[in-house]
Amino acid sequence: MFIKGTTFKNKSLMGVSTMTQSQSLKVSIHPHTVVAMMHRPETSVGVSVDNGPMVVEVVDPKLKEHCTVVDSGFDDVYAEDAEEIVTPFSVSIASGCSLLRNPRHNKGLAFTEKERDAHYMRGLLPPVVIKQELQVKKTMNDIRQYDVPLHKYKAMMELQERNERLFYKLLVENVEELLPIVYTPTVGEACQKYGSIFKRSQGLFISIEDKGRILEILNNWPEKNIQVIVVTDGERILGLGDLGCQGMGIPVGKLSLYTALGGIRPSACLPITIDVGTNNDKLLNDEFYIGLRQKRANTQEYAELMNEFMSAVKQNYGEKVIIQFEDFANHNAFDLLAKYSPTHLVFNDDIQGTAAVVLAGLISALKLVGGSLADHRFLFLGAGEAGTGIAELIALEISKQTHVPLEEARKKVWLVDSKGLIVKSRLNSLQQFKKPWAHEHQPVTDLLDAVKAIRPTVLVGSSGVGQTFTKEVVETMSSYNKKPVILALSNPTSQSECTAEQAYTWSQGCAIFASGSPFGPVEYNGKIYMSGQSNNAYIFPGFGLGLIISGATRVHDDMLLAASKALAAQVTQEHLEKGLIYPPFANIRKISACIAAKVAAKAYELDLASRLPQPENLVAYAESRMYSPNYQIYR
């Protein structure tokens, strides 16, 4: 709403006094007057309307400085006014058109007769009143009409911006159908085209040019009670490389899952993109690119900005805000995690979340292939965040199960990077995070030779490069394994190391297969094969919920192991008989509650929980804390 007029200073207040938290302001309304109701003292502007002029009291002293006001608001803004300087005056509104345009509170045609009267909406909607269930049906029909996944993505984003609860209701009730739209693979395409499809800003953009002002920027975000931040710098978006500022689609998508799959309130979620430039020339030359048009900042500038960011977040949201690092390039990801783990509640989804989800899949797979973890040999294509993160958790679990030192347990795991098998002779030239995996072996330059030399029982793709599990690789795996475990983790689908169809066909139906992005059922030799989705989306929503309900202040590796086992425990004999090593996403809220309970229990056990006393039944407690997308009833 725009309010024009003279600068407001020292005007007397009509009928309104300063409000306290949770008070809402009742105002009498002139038919043509814009009316506001405010709830939060720290952001608030009290508005009083009478049949006379509207009077505004600005509660926030900072706003007071800038505020121009006061008029009754029924003037139109004509073209000749365009040059006039006005104050873009915005307040929380709980009535009329503004209520209909507020995505958090909008219910569209589901507003009841009573609500329409109480909130000045009569006439602003057609007469029909429908239930949320019918809205879900209608909106799903709409979305299904689009053939192109990106169009479905855009429709979903538009819905999120228009009616948040309906968006989440759709997602919760149709998770298997809509996950590939709001998440991988479609979100990858959306990020690539983010500039061209950009309509409305979602999340906070903090650029290197904002150095020194990060706290101020955080304060511009309308919500103050933030529990989870997902932050990216866009340098390694899925397996699509450096997408700079356009990586914002990822924190937005991940946080949608925090809400839909893990039940975290949307208002408590904050997506952030740190824009330090991009080294992607295609984007730098794209006229629709939305980020800074410069190469990435140097190491020192980057470190300083991140340091300011981490301090500002803690200062603003406290010790218990979860900061999830997402899709950073590995040369920053490991350092950031190591640097901030001792002081912040940080979690790297690509390193830690992926590790927990893969370990869960392997625990399930053992029920099909037999033996214990320590009886298997693991080979990774890709020795970055995902590869070494998973490798380390497997080794940790083997070490715990067999009581051998971690260094010894690591010898069960081999990794191949772009230069070949990681072996001792390469030690000096290896990045720090690869060094623990440099085992004694002759140099081997390609994957096929590595498979022949190591003879793994489990092959994991975490390279970000599609079609690298060739027919020869899968056939070789199948030549000495009755049931080779093959995980093609790279996202999106275009980067998958092989497809489900290839895995089943080349292994003659023997492979136990799962992938980072979903594949449909495959028919091979008259039999239907279902593959699971090995994606950290199974872990982080429940993991985050567990941290929140326990009031955890730090993440511990034992919490990852607990989450992993909780997920594996959800896999039934029936799933295994279908070849599934993960439970269906359809049950994800229940699964997330179980994961949350185990993570929280571990937090209490490790003395890392601050919410006391510990609830007796943590699963029930986790469920009771989950956001419901059902509409609320308005007074």
Ligand SMILES: NC(=O)C1=CN([C@@H]2O[C@H](COP(=O)(O)OP(=O)(O)OC[C@H]3O[C@@H](n4cnc5c(N)ncnc54)[C@H](OP(=O)(O)O)[C@@H]3O)[C@@H](O)[C@H]2O)C=CC1
């Ligand atoms: N399913 C899931 O839940 C998750 C999937 N992923 C996916 O995993 C992939 C990798 O992510 P991440 O580990 O973070 O990325 P990184 O960049 O950290 O690691 C990639 C690794 O792959 C290696 N590599 C690249 N090209 C080749 C090649 N042609 N042959 C052999 N090795 C190669 C790199 O080698 P070098 O070090 O020599 O450059 C590097 O070790 C991405 O596609 C991502 O989407 C990631 C997280 C979760």
Ligand SMILES: CC(=O)C(=O)O
């Ligand atoms: C799933 C995920 O986090 C990734 O591909 O990066």
Ligand SMILES: [Mg+2]
């Ligand atoms: Mg990721």
